[in-house]
Amino acid sequence: MIRFADRMNLLTGSEIRELLKLTAQPDIISFAGGLPAPELFPVEGMKAAAIKTLEESGEAAMQYSTTEGFPPLRQKIVDRMKAKNGIQTDIDHILITSGSQQGLDFAGRVFLNPGDVVLMESPSYLGAINAFKASEPKFVEVPTDNNGMLMEELEKILATTDNVKMIYVIPDFQNPSGRTWTLERREKFMEIINKFEIPVIEDNPYGELRFENENMPSLKSMDTKDLVIFLGTFSKILAPGYRLGWVCAEDEILEKFNFIKQGADLQSSTVSQIETNTFLEMNDLDQHVAKIKEVYGKRRNCMLKAMEEYFPKECTWTYPDGGLFTWVILPEYMDAKELATQCLEKKVAYVPGGSFFPNGGHENTFRMNYSNMPEEKIEEGIKRIAEVIKANLR
8 A cells, every 4th residue: 555645635636727627628718727828928039049049059058057047047037126126136146946836835845844834815826825735834814905915914913823934925916816915015014024024925926917007016125134035937928838937035045945946856947048048138028028918908908897797796806907817706605616617517717716715715706817818708708607697696
């Protein structure tokens, strides 16, 4: 009989990944994944970058390289974080990871022992919940509203909870809710963090995808005690298939992440790093991101307009200023999982919301992605979901 580690009992397949297997069918209108629009991938630009990389650096690109990552790419990340996030740093504080998801996995391993407490927004990113579960922590959810985490609740929890080792947050266009923290909340958060001196994982996969209003300063840019670990990624502004993300942290913390990475995969793909760096030298990434924002902004508008038109008044949803998602709240007596099954029969899909709460509950919620479907399919998909909701109203 095969005997697995006890921690394997805590890990189950991601509900989103299982759902995506069903939604891969071409006739399904899927609002389920957090997928970028594939028609916006810069295929021709990356093809030219790949050819140039292999012609000029072929042997180096196919060889092992340093754990920290390709220095020219790390420098471009440093420059971009300064311009977009207000973060002042240098390449010695950047570690390239295999997607920002790897950074989440490493964060759990670096900070959490079994039974330690990790604080998360309620709701929070399912991929982070699953990444941290392997470290066997206790999850404590901090309540939120449309302006982000409630700071008085956070301070109360920190004052009354022992052994809090880490706080995980997505302040910009949060997954799954689409909400963005106000400046006031960010300032108060950093005041509280400095008081209690708790490490913070600031996950920023969507921060550059703002459609309207002003950019907010990152928590890392407001960090005066080196407590914030910033996770970034090229997945949403370039292409997820290259699996390139990064960690920005102070020396002692980044050293621990580096040790973990050496045990996990030695390094991220050399050829992906050099090809991406070459692409950035040959192309204007800001121009490319502007195209993405234009398309996603229109799709968000289409989805919200359709929901306003077709959803019953008993439903509410968030109005995201950017990112990929909106969050729907049904009447309390409804179960979004049951409705999802009925929606699949109508060839439309979303992700039920219960999985985004580490301690369960809230089954009357679901997440909607607007980045991956064209506008005509968005409107038709919303009509079909609305029919199911209306059919289940009491």
